[in-house]
Amino acid sequence: xASTDDVVANxxxxxxxxxxxxxxxxxxxxxxxxxxxxxGRSPAEAWVVVRSGRPLPEVAAVVGGRVAALATEWAQAARxxxxxxxxxxxxxxxxxxxxxGDASYPRCLLDxxxxxxxxxxxxxxxxxxxxxxxxxVGTRRCTRYGRDVATELGGSLAEAGVAVVSGLALGIDxxxxxxxxxxxxxxxxxxxxxxxxxxxxxxxxxxxxxxAEAGVLLSxxxxxxxxxxxxxxxxxxxxxxxADVVVVVESxxxxxxxxTVEAALERDRPVLAVPGPIHSPASRGTNHxxxxxxxxxxxxxxxxxxxxxxxxxxxxxxxxxxxxxxDLGVLEAAGWSPTTLGAxxxxxxxxxxxxxxxxxxxxxxxxxxxxxxxxxxVR
Amino acid sequence: MLATxxxxxxxxxxxxxxxxxxxxxxxxxxxxxxxxxxxxxxxxRDRVRAALVSSxxxxxxxxxxxxxxxxxxxxxxxxLDLPMAVGLLVxxxxxxxxxxxxxxxxxxxxxxxxxxxxxGALPLVDAVEVDVxxxxxxxxxxxxxxxxKVAHPIPDLRSLVLALRGEEPxxxxxxxxxxxxxxxxPDLADxxxxxxxxxxxxxxxxxxxxxxxxxxxxxxxxxxxRRLPGLxxxxxxxxxxxxxxxxxAAGEPLPTxxxxxxxxxxxxxHGASSAALVGGxxxxxxxxxxxxxxxxxxxxxxxxxxxxxxxxxxxxPLEDGTVQISRxxxxxxxxxxxxxxxxMNPCPCGGSGAPGGCRCPEHVRLKYFRRxxxxxxxxxxxxxxxxxxxxxxxxxxRDGEPSSAVAxxxxxxxERARARGVTANVELGASALATAAPLSHExxxxxxATLHAGRLSARGLHRVRTVALTIADLTGSEALIGPDLIxxxxxxxxxxxxxxxxxxx
Numbered sequence: 001x002a003s004t005d006d007v008v009a010n011x012x013x014x015x016x017x018x019x020x021x022x023x024x025x026x027x028x029x030x031x032x033x034x035x036x037x038x039x040g041r042s043p044a045e046a047w048v049v050v051r052s053g054r055p056l057p058e059v060a061a062v063v064g065g066r067v068a069a070l071a072t073e074w075a076q077a078a079r080x081x082x083x084x085x086x087x088x089x090x091x092x093x094x095x096x097x098x099x100x101g102d103a104s105y106p107r108c109l110l111d112x113x114x115x116x117x118x119x120x121x122x123x124x125x126x127x128x129x130x131x132x133x134x135x136x137v138g139t140r141r142c143t144r145y146g147r148d149v150a151t152e153l154g155g156s157l158a159e160a161g162v163a164v165v166s167g168l169a170l171g172i173d174x175x176x177x178x179x180x181x182x183x184x185x186x187x188x189x190x191x192x193x194x195x196x197x198x199x200x201x202x203x204x205x206x207x208x209x210x211x212a213e214a215g216v217l218l219s220x221x222x223x224x225x226x227x228x229x230x231x232x233x234x235x236x237x238x239x240x241x242x243a244d245v246v247v248v249v250e251s252x253x254x255x256x257x258x259x260t261v262e263a264a265l266e267r268d269r270p271v272l273a274v275p276g277p278i279h280s281p282a283s284r285g286t287n288h289x290x291x292x293x294x295x296x297x298x299x300x301x302x303x304x305x306x307x308x309x310x311x312x313x314x315x316x317x318x319x320x321x322x323x324x325x326x327d328l329g330v331l332e333a334a335g336w337s338p339t340t341l342g343a344x345x346x347x348x349x350x351x352x353x354x355x356x357x358x359x360x361x362x363x364x365x366x367x368x369x370x371x372x373x374x375x376x377x378v379r
Numbered sequence: 380m381l382a383t384x385x386x387x388x389x390x391x392x393x394x395x396x397x398x399x400x401x402x403x404x405x406x407x408x409x410x411x412x413x414x415x416x417x418x419x420x421x422x423x424r425d426r427v428r429a430a431l432v433s434s435x436x437x438x439x440x441x442x443x444x445x446x447x448x449x450x451x452x453x454x455x456x457x458x459l460d461l462p463m464a465v466g467l468l469v470x471x472x473x474x475x476x477x478x479x480x481x482x483x484x485x486x487x488x489x490x491x492x493x494x495x496x497x498x499g500a501l502p503l504v505d506a507v508e509v510d511v512x513x514x515x516x517x518x519x520x521x522x523x524x525x526x527x528k529v530a531h532p533i534p535d536l537r538s539l540v541l542a543l544r545g546e547e548p549x550x551x552x553x554x555x556x557x558x559x560x561x562x563x564x565p566d567l568a569d570x571x572x573x574x575x576x577x578x579x580x581x582x583x584x585x586x587x588x589x590x591x592x593x594x595x596x597x598x599x600x601x602x603x604x605r606r607l608p609g610l611x612x613x614x615x616x617x618x619x620x621x622x623x624x625x626x627x628a629a630g631e632p633l634p635t636x637x638x639x640x641x642x643x644x645x646x647x648x649h650g651a652s653s654a655a656l657v658g659g660x661x662x663x664x665x666x667x668x669x670x671x672x673x674x675x676x677x678x679x680x681x682x683x684x685x686x687x688x689x690x691x692x693x694x695x696p697l698e699d700g701t702v703q704i705s706r707x708x709x710x711x712x713x714x715x716x717x718x719x720x721x722x723m724n725p726c727p728c729g730g731s732g733a734p735g736g737c738r739c740p741e742h743v744r745l746k747y748f749r750r751x752x753x754x755x756x757x758x759x760x761x762x763x764x765x766x767x768x769x770x771x772x773x774x775x776x777r778d779g780e781p782s783s784a785v786a787x788x789x790x791x792x793x794e795r796a797r798a799r800g801v802t803a804n805v806e807l808g809a810s811a812l813a814t815a816a817p818l819s820h821e822x823x824x825x826x827x828a829t830l831h832a833g834r835l836s837a838r839g840l841h842r843v844r845t846v847a848l849t850i851a852d853l854t855g856s857e858a859l860i861g862p863d864l865i866x867x868x869x870x871x872x873x874x875x876x877x878x879x880x881x882x883x884x
Contacts, residue, residue, distance in 0.1 A: 143735035170741060250735065282735030338733045341870065342594075342766035345574040352578035353850055356870030357863045364829070364866075371734050372725065373593055373764045373873035 014084055017099040019043030020118040021090060022083035025222045026050070026074045030234060034117055036062045051078040090223055095196055096121040108133075112241045113266065116220045119238075122196050123216035127163060127187035128242065132307045135165040135243035135264075137236075137257040138172025138250045143282050144369045144376035145336060146250030147175040149274055152379075153247065154179030156300040158186045162307065165189045165243045167235060168211065172249045172257075174204050177211055187215030189242060193235040195225035218242075233259040240264040245306045247297055248273045251285030258285055261294075270306045272297040277337050320366045326350055330358045331367055331377065338374040380404075382469035382476060385483035386462035387506040388447075388454045389499040391664045391704065391711030392628040394506025398448045399459060401466030406442030412463075414447030417455045426457070426488045427464045434492035434536040439471050458497045461486035461513070464536060478543045483507035485522075486515045492536040498630030501623055504528060513539065516550075521633050524623070564609035564641070568781040569602070572772035576603050579763040579871055581785050584610035585792035586849030587803030588842075589697070589719040589758055591682070593875050594765030596729050600722035603765065604678045607720055609782040610789050611642045614674055615802075621714055622674045625666055642675030649684040653692040658713055659704040669696050670713040682721040687750045693719075697758050723751070725764070725875065748876055760805070760842045761871050792852035804849045809841060816848040819859040826865060834869075843868045 020043050023034060036059045037046050049056070053075030060067040090097060098105045099118050106128045109115045134157055136150055154164045154176035164180040166173040168190045180188045190211040192200070196219050199205040211217055220238060221231060236256060240246055240263035248271065251257045264271050273294045276283020290296050297303060304310055323331055326348070333347040345355055359375060362368040368375045384399045410424045432438055445463055447454050462484040468474045485503050487495040496517035497503070504512050504522045513531045514522045522530035531549045533539045541547040570577060576592065580603055583590040590607075592600040614622055619638040626639060633639065647656060647668040658667030669677055679685060696702045700716035725732025727747040728739050756762075796804050799815045807815060818826070826843070829835045835843065846868035847860050856864070 139735070140741065141735055141737070146735065252738075280735060281737075338736065340764045340766055341575050341873070342573065342764055346572070346769065346772075352575050353854060353867045354863075355575070356578075356868075357866030358870070360866035360868075360870035363869075364825070364832075370873065372732060372875050373762075374732075374734055376734065 014044070014087060016043050017097045017102070017118055018083055018087035019047050020099055021097060021222050022047060022078075022081055022086055023050070024118060024220070025081060025086060025224075026077050028070070028230075029074075030230065031114055031116060031220070032062050033059055035114075038117070047078065047083065050074045086222070090120070093197065093223060094122065095223065096125055098125065106242065108244075109238070109241050112237075114237060115241070116238055118220070120196050120219045120222065121216055123212045123214075124187065125216055127189055127215040128218075130161070130163045130186055132161075132245075132309065133163040133165050133189065133243050134303060134307065135239045135246045135260065136172065136176035137166060137239065137246065137248055137260045139252050139255050139257060139282055139285075140169050140171035140173075141252070141282060142171040142175070142250045143280060143338060144371060144378065145276065145280075146172055146274075146282060148379055150175035150249045151179035151182075153249070153297075153300065153303070155183035157303065158183045158188070160300075160304065160309070161186050162303075162309075163187060163189050163215070165191065165239055167232075167239060168192055168204055168208055168217075169256075170201055170203060174207055176249070177207055181207075181210050181214055189215055190217045191235055191239050191242065192217060192219045193221065193231035194227050195219065195221050195223040197223045198226055200227045232256055236260040237263040240267055240269055243269055245269060245303060246271045247303060248286050248289060248294075250274065250276060250280075250282045251289075252281055253284040253288065255285060261289065270295065272302060272306060277335075279337055323362060323365065323367055326354065327358050327362055327367075330355065331362060334368070334375060334377055336377055338371070338376045340374055344375075380470045380472070382466040382479075384462040384466040384469070384479060385507055385509050386459055386485060387483065387503040388452065388458060389456060389503060389628055390452065391658070392499075392502060392625045392666050392670065392713055393711065394499065394502040394504075395452050396506050396508045397452070397454060397459065397462075399462040399466050400446040400448060401463065401470045402444045402446070403439055403467070403470040404442050404444075408440045408442065410443045410445075412445045412447070414445075414450040415453045416447060416459075417453065419457050420447070420454050420459060423457060423460045423463055423488075426460050426490060427467065429490040430460070430464060430488040430492045430536055431467065433490060434540075436468065436471075436473060436536075436540075439467070443467065443470075456497065457487035457495075458485050458499075458503065460488040461494060464488060465539070468540060474540060474543045478545070481509045482511045482513060483509050484513045485518070486513070486533075488536070494533050494535055494539070499628040501525065501627035501633070504530065505624070520637075521627060524620075524633075524637055564782070565602075565606050566609065566782045567606045567785055568778045570599065570606065570779045572768045573599060573603065573765065573779075576763055576765045577779065577785075579761050580604075580607055581610065581789065581853065582846065582849055582871065583607065583718065583720070583761055584785075584789045585803070585853050586760075586796070586845065587718050587805040588760035588846055588849065589805075590721070591756070591759040591762040591875075592720070592722045592765050593725050593762065593873070594722070595724060595726075595731050595767060598765040598767050600765050601678075601680055604676070604680075604720045604722060605644070606782060607718070608642045608644045608676050610786045611675070611718075612786070612790050612793055613640050614642060618674045625670055625673055625713070629666055629671055643672050644676050644678065645672035646678040646680060649679070649681045651685070651689060653686075653689040656689055657692045657696060657704075657715075658702050659706070664704050664706060664711045666713050667702065667715075669693065669715045669717055670702060672717045673714045675717065677717040677719050679719070679721040682723040683727070683747050683750050685750070687752065690750070690755055691752055694755055694758065719758070721759070722765075723875075731767075753876070756874075756876065757836060757838055757842075760846050762873050762875065763871055764873060788853055791855075792849065795852045804845050804852070807845060807848075812841065812844055812848070816844060816851070816860045818844070818865075819861045821862045822847075822860050822865045825862045829869065839872075843872065846871065 056071045150172045158180035163186040166176045188211045194200045199208045236259045246264040273286040273289040274297045382401045386397045387394045388397045494515045496515040500518040500521040504525045511529045516532040519532035542549045623638040645668045696715040702713045702715045730737040847864040
């Protein structure tokens, strides 16, 4: 990918995206601060201003009183960064850099209230240009139910030609993409909060690579950026902006996915929430969204309707052996919330030996999933 | 002038015969002890001198050399005070050399000449090479447990000399003033509800399977574990002697009836060092908690709070049933066949740990569980969750089945194990297990599938089969091991590590 004309000999030849990459590499440089800094200046001019360490009154409106300290910090950092070296390293790593206004910049982000000034991409950027995209988001601390719903939705949507947008976090995010990848169909779109060379969380590294291979990985952060708390909500606004519809599968009473919901509402994107058991803390946020008038997601058709593509996909045949007695009774007693052997022994009138073997049998046949000693029904 | 006195010293939980040689000669007045004595052995010089003078004997202002033979064995403790004093008395001509022939002396001396009890009387008396032993009155009961030997209790140095000279008879039985704290073993009837956990404890007791209880604080994990020793049968004579020897060496008073007959219960705090748990430490090589629990139950509460290094030190003794401690000065073997019971919270925050139900980030939870290594976890044949009991069960409800009823079933299961040549099923080797518990065709296929799915290690396979056999013993089933028994054993084996997302299709 890197050709000779990518190697920049002197600073004057550096494209706008190169200056923006350097600016984004400054400590605690977010989209709002950058926008304030670029007010009436080209990125190259902004770089010179920052480097000089001059006071930055225009940034004060966004940052507040801390602006002097920040200007010094930026100036120090800027003196240590060589924009042309960063640029050629980024290009050499096979990372595509698109600035706002470039032809390949995602069209759906053009009228965003807070568009990313630059997007870094690994994979095929064309994957974003499908007719419909749905964001599937939710908590990292999810239940088996949430994971199953996310996987199932991701799979059915990808099959129906709808690109799945998600954040590649643990829990719901990862499950949605795993489902989409397994189903094939539309290419997945991952939007992450770290630099594209830093897979986070490490546990999802494989998934991360598979998404980059099958679709595209996007980030607002230049290479080498580690996980920072503030970058996750900022990343969520890009997810909301890319999606035509946002689906929240499971969310605790407070959590990152609610930022995505907020960002989606700001951008007039329809939000669908998956109803959950009222006892489940992992569904407290989603159930609350429903109470506030959010559209419930009771099946894939609800998403397709929200996208304006009405249709239905038949459920795949269940190949698990049907449970007999007393397993059926145990399965019913378990309900749909995580439960333990001890709790089951109070609900089912079976001798302990029979209960233990029944539960092990149900796990083996695929009706129960065991997680840390808790049993959860598998649909 | 030379005198030789029989005695013994403690190395770990075993006694080693020692000969105390005392040589008194002309020269500058001195008192030297040679032959690998430890600090408390060297201090004996001051105690012996004061005790002799207080008892009205003259201190020889000559050159005294005490040699502790064999010189290669490290000597520890004050047990050699009395033999040194006796040797000096013989060497100075206060007592005839013939009067101490065939006699050994074991005891610590007070500065007033009194003879004080020493820890480990049982293994020490066992080790001496002669048939008559002189000990402190408080050690007499313990010394008499070593049957062919005769024990003379002696209160102080003065009466010892009178008895040796034949001027007075040996004092009669000095009855022990120490008494082991005896207590009622708590009864399983106190536990309300908890059907699964009760069953798991019964299986653990019947087959001597290590048991891991996982549950939130207040669920009754410790209460359940505390009731496990009460389900175990009495110790056999050999076991009782072995257990008593270990505990005697640790300085615990023996029960009034003689030997320890009930399985011990040890519950070390999670701050314990690996020396405290496994044994060793100083040159004296003390037995660790795992040896003190030999024949009984070792309970590790808050397993996740123990240092990982300490827990891993338990792995080898758990497998072999013995601990070998090696030091520069020598090595010692301790028996360490225990039933390990451990308890831990499902989550570091103390919540229930239900998926999606707690605020602990995944990495915090993982860090908590990583302290228990996979290989150690694999040694727990039974792993079960213990829920908080329901208020209805606590307030109303019937008493649970009493320990005596459960102990009967356990005893008959152990009876069946004895017919296989072991005390409990857990000791069965691979070939013995294959003969004792042949698998039915379906059970074999089921296990194959479980192994293929990666849910069982090779060690785990053996353990699951053993637990299935124990359950068969408890339910009185005689036939082949069928799939239901294998499933029951698998069901009592939850995996607290099993991560989320195992079944992404």
